[in-house]
Amino acid sequence: YEFSLLEEHYEMHETIGRGGFAKVKLATHVLTDEKVAIKIMDKRKLGDDLPRVLTELAAMKILDHQNICRLIQALETENYIFMVLEYCPGGELFDYIVEKDRLSEVESRSFFRQIISAVGYVHNLGYAHRDLKPENLLLDEEQKLKLIDFGLCAKPVGGMDSKLETCCGSPAYAAPELVSGKAYLGSEADIWSMGVLLYALLCGFLPFDDENIGHLYRKILGGHYQQPKWLSDDSKKLIRSMLQVDPKRRISIKELCCHPWVMEGYDTPVLCDTQKDRKFLDEDCVKEMSAFRGVSVNKMREALLQWKFDFDTATYLLLLQRKKRGLPISLFNVV
């Protein structure tokens, strides 16, 4: 029934994640044999959260950055919304840190620069993420980070939302102004969460942690945390500048991009703009698709440049992914 259209193009596999009201299944795009993650949302269960999902879908169609998990196709049926998303074979950054106990300053810096770039890009578009944590940072096949918003908490900046802990699980990464239910700026709250993230990368545990949620809130509002002896002075200073209880005293994204600790070993500040350009299409992929679909190259290019996130957009993006991985992109012998 509603899944049949999807199942013509994707072979569904196991569920790899369950969020508030979303389920994510691993799937294979039949035509290109590429793996994808399909987020399935039941509109009947979404209730008054439906507008938030439509906001996220609209955001995903705009977000186009090398460190953000990209939308491949969007499909709406009577009762479901399907988001076909880039599959990240490396899994969650959370598991990567747990496995390695904690990361070196060099590796933490490499990851943190990618996080700054992705969050800065989202902020420049007027969005805030609001749920930055290692579970929402995935690793692709080149160990690059991809930001996702699994808990469906992405909202336009400035929104007041005291329901955070309900839709986004543990508030260990949540800023003081957020846990105290005050009105807050999403971009400032994201900086606090990035401070908690950097601490988690360098230490392997959280700065504020307590199984009793009341004690956890008190620790966050107090802003006191341990400084393990292995932390360098520069990393302690950087973390301190992000974990400022008063949001107005917190370092900004712009200052982060060229902070001495962030710049160490690199000769360029972090760039928050995208390296992708939607006006440019890969001609090999367009040609392959036009031959396969029996339409002219110009017609195929025109259709793809509309970025409708339909089955053609999906085939194009997954062919491009294959090409980037050095795999053949001929569609005829894949079917």
Ligand SMILES: COc1cccc(Nc2ncc(-c3ccc(C(=O)NCC(=O)Nc4ccccc4)cc3)c(OCC3CCNCC3)n2)c1
């Ligand atoms: C190999 O073992 C493993 C093990 C685990 C995972 C994987 N791979 C793997 N790849 C891709 C996904 C995925 C991508 C995007 C979205 C999403 O919700 N996008 C929407 C989105 O990103 N909005 C947005 C982004 C930025 C700003 C604003 C809005 C959801 C899921 C995945 O999910 C599994 C969950 C499991 C629970 N923790 C989180 C990930 N898993 C692989």
